[in-house]
Amino acid sequence: MSESVKNDGEKIDLGPRVASYPMPVSLVGANVDGKANFLVAAWFMSAAISPPRVAVALNKSHYTNRGIKENKAFSVCVPSVDLIDAADYCGLVSGFKADKSEVFEVFYGKLGTAPMISECPVCMECKLEKVVDNGGHEMFIGEIVSTFTEENYLTCGVVDLKKVKPFMLSFNDRLYVELGKSIAKAWNAGKDYKP
Amino acid sequence: MSESVKNDGEKIDLGPRVASYPMPVSLVGANVDGKANFLVAAWFMSAAISPPRVAVALNKSHYTNRGIKENKAFSVCVPSVDLIDAADYCGLVSGFKADKSEVFEVFYGKLGTAPMISECPVCMECKLEKVVDNGGHEMFIGEIVSTFTEENYLTCGVVDLKKVKPFMLSFNDRLYVELGKSIAKAWNAGKDYKP
Numbered sequence: 001m002s003e004s005v006k007n008d009g010e011k012i013d014l015g016p017r018v019a020s021y022p023m024p025v026s027l028v029g030a031n032v033d034g035k036a037n038f039l040v041a042a043w044f045m046s047a048a049i050s051p052p053r054v055a056v057a058l059n060k061s062h063y064t065n066r067g068i069k070e071n072k073a074f075s076v077c078v079p080s081v082d083l084i085d086a087a088d089y090c091g092l093v094s095g096f097k098a099d100k101s102e103v104f105e106v107f108y109g110k111l112g113t114a115p116m117i118s119e120c121p122v123c124m125e126c127k128l129e130k131v132v133d134n135g136g137h138e139m140f141i142g143e144i145v146s147t148f149t150e151e152n153y154l155t156c157g158v159v160d161l162k163k164v165k166p167f168m169l170s171f172n173d174r175l176y177v178e179l180g181k182s183i184a185k186a187w188n189a190g191k192d193y194k195p
Numbered sequence: 196m197s198e199s200v201k202n203d204g205e206k207i208d209l210g211p212r213v214a215s216y217p218m219p220v221s222l223v224g225a226n227v228d229g230k231a232n233f234l235v236a237a238w239f240m241s242a243a244i245s246p247p248r249v250a251v252a253l254n255k256s257h258y259t260n261r262g263i264k265e266n267k268a269f270s271v272c273v274p275s276v277d278l279i280d281a282a283d284y285c286g287l288v289s290g291f292k293a294d295k296s297e298v299f300e301v302f303y304g305k306l307g308t309a310p311m312i313s314e315c316p317v318c319m320e321c322k323l324e325k326v327v328d329n330g331g332h333e334m335f336i337g338e339i340v341s342t343f344t345e346e347n348y349l350t351c352g353v354v355d356l357k358k359v360k361p362f363m364l365s366f367n368d369r370l371y372v373e374l375g376k377s378i379a380k381a382w383n384a385g386k387d388y389k390p
Contacts, residue, residue, distance in 0.1 A: 005347050005358040007275075007314055011302065017342040018241040018249070020317045020354040021273045021361050022374055024216045045240040046213040047252045048329040054213070055250065055334065057242045078216045080202075081378060089385030103390040107206065119202055122215045132327055134243040134336065139250065141329065147212040152200050158367040159215040163200040166216050168363070168374065169381055172353040176384065179217055179363065180375035183276060186364055189371065190284030195298040 019171035027087055028056055029075035029115040029123075030067030035101045036115035039064045040091035042169040043137075044076055052144040054126060057137045063095030068140050071113035072128040076142075077120040080165040081178055086119075088176075109146045116148060121164040123148040214366035222282055223251055224270035224310040224318075225262030230296045231310035234259045235286035237364040238332075239271055247339040249321060252332045258290030263335050266308040267323040271337075272315035275360040276373055281314075283371075304341045311343060316359040318343045 023042035030037055039062055047055040054076055058065055068074045079087045086103055093100065105118035109125040116123035126142030153163045161179065168177045218237035225232055234257055242250040249271055253260055263269045274282045281298055288295070300313035304320040311318035321337025348358045356374065363372045 008345055008347055009313055010345055011343045014342040014344060016247040016339040018244055018247040020342060021219045022356055043241045045252060046238045047334055048332040049213055050331050052211040052213040053329055084379050085385050085388045089388035092382060092385050118204055134248055136245050137243040139242060144211040147209040147215060148206045149209060150203055150205055152203055161217055161365045170356045174381045175377040176379045176381050178375040178378050180373040182370040183373050184279050184371045186369045186371050187287060190280050190287050193280045193284035
């Protein structure tokens with residue numbers, strides 16, 4: 001991230017393109033036919049704050065989707081960089097072809113049917129609220145009912161990303177990228193900005 | 196990001212929490228009453244690939260929302276770290292209180308009513324497809340009709356994040372964080388993984 005590039009104002013249109021920005025990597029969990037299955041996914045976001053909701057967009061071809069709909073439950077787990085090989089495996093190998101229930105140590109929360117990953121620093125347990133049809137993808141919107149973590153990953157009671165060590169997907173060059181250093185305070189850096 | 200923390204297996208439930216993961220920062224643009232307005236937003240994701248779509252979740256209280264609905268058009272622009280103060284300003288100051296049409300140099304694409312930011316390395320021009328009601332937030336799903344960038348930000352014809360220098364929001368500690376180094380190849384790192 002050391003190159004210094006200047007905007008020269010000459011715009012070109014690449015056409016309709018997704019993912020020209022870094023995306024956080026997660027593992028989405030669902031029980032399919034009673035067995036835990038996990039899919040690596042970077043198309044997810046916070047969708048509402050009260051109650052807290054998360055949205056995940058998955059290609060309709062994925063094995064995971066049926067499990068989410070059957071159980072009306074899923075999880076979004078945040079892997080640390082230490083889990084990068086296992087996470088990537090869960091994107092390379094479909095649940096249609098391999099049983100992924102033994103890849104991680106699995107636990108369940110209050111919903112009972114949203115499998116989560118013990119090895120992941122953060123897991124959000126979600127109750128399915130809505131399915132939005134987006135053509136080739138469907139979007140699952142879930143209410144977050146629990147956020148599981150461990151004392152080790154907290155600072156002053158909240159999840160500390162410096163301890164979690166999540167990673168991002170740079171889609172175009174097919175690379176996983178770690179987080180760098182903090183560079184400014186949010187809701188603060190622009191206080192003295194004069195347009 | 197240098198601390199090494201080990202998972203100790205003792206899970207605790209923090210309750211329903213959003214945003215315990217890094218989120219890419221964007222500026223969402225819309226014309227409101229004929230004037231360009233921009234809002235900083237980290238709740239967005241790729242939502243479909245064919246045609247390419249993006250989803251943005253915005254609190255219903257925002258000024259921007261009415262403009263998106265009126266014009267059925269919006270943009271998602273990716274600022275570089277050089278624009279961090281201006282981007283943060285667009286989160287601190289509402290369009291209800293300040294005219295933000297002069298903060299950036301604005302340009303338009305084929306839709307004519309989705310304002311984009313010349314200074315941003317990447318801008319996605321979006322045609323509104325769907326609005327999903329998520330309680331306090333509404334989610335705008337748009338078809339990406341154009342992706343504007345500059346030759347300087349490309350490597351082999353695709354957007355190169357090392358040149359774009361986007362930044363992420365770490366919500367809990369209210370910090371902006373830059374991207375770090377590449378650590379593995381996606382769709383590859385897990386090839387030899389044995390569960």
